Amino acid sequence: MATTESSSAAVQAYRASVLHFSNDPAFHQQAYEWHEDGLLIIQDGKVVAAGDYAQLKNSLPQTTDVQDYRGKIIMPGFIDTHIHYPQTDMIASPAAGLLPWLETYTFPTERKFSDPAHAQEVASFFLDELLRCGTTTAMVYCTVHPESVEAFFAESEARNLRMVAGKVMMDRNCPEFLRDGAETGARESENLIKKWHKRGRQLYAITPRFAPTSSDAQMQLAGELARAYPDVYLQTHVAENTEEVAWVKALYPEARSYLDVYDHYGMLRPRSMYGHCIWLDDADRTRMAETQSAVSFCPTSNLFLGSGLFDFERADAHQVSLSLATDVGGGTSFSMLQTMNEAYKVARLGGSYLPALRMFYLATLGGARSMQLEGTIGNFLPGAEADFIVLDPQATPLLARRTARTNSMEELLFALAMLGDDRTVLATYAAGQLVHQRQT
Template identity: 45%
Template sequence: MSAFRGPLLHFLSEPGLGTPDPASYSYFADGLLVVADGRVQAVGDAAELLPTLPAGTAVEHSPEGLILPGMIDTHVHMPQLAVMASYGTQLLEWLETYTFPTESRFADADWSAKQSKVFLDLLLAHGTTSALVFSTSHKVASEALFSAAHEYNMAITTGRVMMDCNAPDGVRDTAEASYQESRELIARWHGTGRQRYAVTPRFAATSTHAQLTYAGKLMTEAEGLLMQTHWAENKAEIAWIAELFPDRASYLDVYDHFGLLGPRSVLAHGIHIDDADRARLAETGTRIAFCPTSNTFLGSGLFDLASARAANVEVGLASDVGGGTSLSMLVTMAEAYKVCQLRGQSLNPFQAFYMATLGNAKVLHQEAETGNLAPGKMADFLIIDRAASPIQQLKHSAERDLSGILFDLMILGDDRSIRRTYIAGQCRYDRDAVQGAAHAGLSV
C-alpha cells in the first residue's frame, strides 16, 4: 500500500460547457489517494484517511502540486512522431509527402519495436496514460505496440491500419490480408492484459468496397472491439469521397452503409458536417474525436463543439499527433479553447479536464477501469507541477481558486507540468529523475 497527499481533483460526471455543475467533480484541497495492488483503495480528505493507514505506509506529499487521473487520448498516430511540424501542406498532400513514406519504415519489426517504446515513453512524459492509437498497415507494427504496452501495463487500444487502394507501395495492403491479419491480432491481443483491438480502416478513400465490407464483418466477430477512422476533416477530402462513392448520400453514409457506425466507433475530426450528420451520430451512438491542434495546423477548419454536444453527440479530445503538434493533452485543451473562442463558444476548464479524463474514458468504453480515481479503478494518475514554468510561477499563489488553477494549467501547461506519471500505482515517468540523469550526463 502507498498513499499520495496533496490537492486532488477528479470528475464524477460531465460539468457542461456553461457554468460547471458542482456535483460533477470532487476536489480536496488537502486530499489523499490510497493505492494497493495497482488499484485505488480510497480517496478523500487527508485528515480523515491518514489515521486509517496501516503503520509504515509510505505517503508522498505534494502540497504545491495537483493529483489528477491520468489523461486519455482518443486519437493519436504511433508512427507519425517524425512527421510532426512538417511544413506547408494540407491534409491530402501532407499524407502523400510526409506520412506514407514515414509509415513505410514500420514494415521492419525492429524499427517498430523501438519506435513503439519511444512513443509510449513520450505519452507517459506528457501525462497520457491511455490512448486509442493508429498503428500502420503492417502487422508487425501493431504487434510491437501491443507488446510494448502490455509490458508497460498501459491500457492501449490499437489496430492494424486497413488501406488497399489510393496509397503507395510500402503501405498499401489487400482486402483479404487486412482481414486475416486483423483477425490474428484480435485473437492474440484483444483482451490480453489491458490491451484492446480497434478495427482501423484509415479513411474511406484508401479502402475498396471489399475492404470496408471486411471491416464491418470484423466488428461482428468479437465482443468489445472498437472502430476508428477519419471523417470529414478537409473539404478536398470530402469532395474526393463523393467522387469515389457516388452511390452514397454523404461521407457519413459511406461508413453507415458498411456497418461502421455505432457506440464503439470513434470518427476523428468531423469538422465539415451538418445537422443530419449529427442526428445520425447521436442515433447510432457514434463518437467524434476533436483534434484541435491538427485541425489548425493543417488548416482543416474549426470543430463545432457546442452543436455536437447540443445534438447529444459524444465528443472526445485528441492530440492527433503527427498532424497535431503536441502529445500534451494540456496543450490540446488550450487549442480546443481557442477553437471554441473562434466559433463564438466557450470551453470552461472543468469541461476541458473532464474531457481529457473521464469523458475520454467514456468515449472509449473504459470508464469502469480508468478516467477518475474512484475506489476499485486502476491507479493511473498524475502528480502535476502547478508552477513548472516561469510564467506559471508568476501566476501561482495559494489564493488561486480551483477554476483559476485549472485554467492556468490548461492555457500555460505542457509536458513540463507533468512531475510524475503512474500506471497501476507504479511510477512510469519521473520528470525530476529524468532531468537529473540528463544533467549528470552533460556534466560527465
C-alpha cells in the same frame, strides 16, 4: 496464503490536491470532486479511495508511507483518443493541406514499419513521450504492417499500460508499398485481435484508415469484423477537410454524407471513435448520438492542416460523446495540456467558450466514457485502475507566478491549460507504478 500484514504493505497513499470527474461539467453542476488537501489510496494497482486527507488518513495501515505531493495536483492520467505512433518522426512537417501532407511525408514514413526493429524503437520512444506528457491511455494508429502492431503492443505490455491500437487497413488510393488487400487486411486484423485484445491491459481497434483508402470489399470486411467482435474498438477518420469530403462524395455518390458511408457498412456503434468530425451536419450528429459513436476532437491538427473549426455548440446540442486528442503527427504536440490550449482557441473562434473544468473532463473521464471504459480508467472510483498524474503548478517561473495569483480552482486549472506543457507533469503512474518522473 496472504497475510493481513503483507496485504497492508501493498497499500500506497499519495497526499496532494485531488481532482477527478463524475460527469460532464457542460451538463451537470455537480460534475467533479476537488479535495484541496486530498489523499489517493491505491492497492494492487487499483483505486481504494480518494477524498479529504483528514477523513481518510486514519483508514491507512500504520505502516503506510504516504508520498507527500502537497502543493501539487493529482488527477487521472490523460486519455488521448486519436494518435498515430508511426508519425512520431515526421511531426512538424510542412505541407499545403491534408492530402499533400499524406503523400509527401506520411506514407514514406510509414513504409519503414515493416522492419520490426524500427517499429520497436519508435514505439518505445512514442510511449515514453506519452508518459512524459501525462498520457496513460491512447487510441493508436499503427501502419498496414502487422509488425508495427506487434511492436507497439509489446512495448505497451512491458510498461503495463492501458492502450488501444490497430493495424491500418488500406487497399486503394495509396502507394503500392502500403497496400494490404481487402482479405489480407481483414485476416491480419483478426489474427491480431485474437492475440492482443484483452491481453493484460491491451485492447484492439479495427482501423480502416479512412473511406477513400479502403475499397468496398475492405469496408465490407471491416464492418463484418466489427459485428463479429462487438467488444473490439473501431477507429477511423471522418469529415476532417473539405477536399477530403469532396473526394468521398465522388467515391460514394450514393451516400447521404461522409459519415453515412461508415454507417452503410455497420461501423457506427459503441466503441467506435471518429477522428475530427468537423464537416458533419445535424443528421450526422443525431446518428452518432443514437449509435453511441464518439468524436475525437483534434485541435492542434485541425489548425496545423487548416482543416476547420470543430462546432462544440452543435455537438453538445445533440449530446454527442466528445473526447480530446493530439493527432500526432498532424497534431503538433504530445501534450494534452497544449492540446487544451488550442481547443480553447478553436472554441472561441467558433463562438463557444470552454471552461477549464470542461477541458480537463474531456481529457480524462470524457475520453474514458467515449471509449466505454468509465469505471476502468478516467476517474478515481473505487476499483478503477490506478493510472494517475501529478501536476506541478510551479513547473515554470511564469506558471508559478500566475498560479500564485489565482482566486479559484477554475483559474488555477485554466492557467495550467494555457501555460502548461510536458514540464508541468511531475510524475506519471500506471496501475499504481511510477512510470515517469520529471528530471529536475
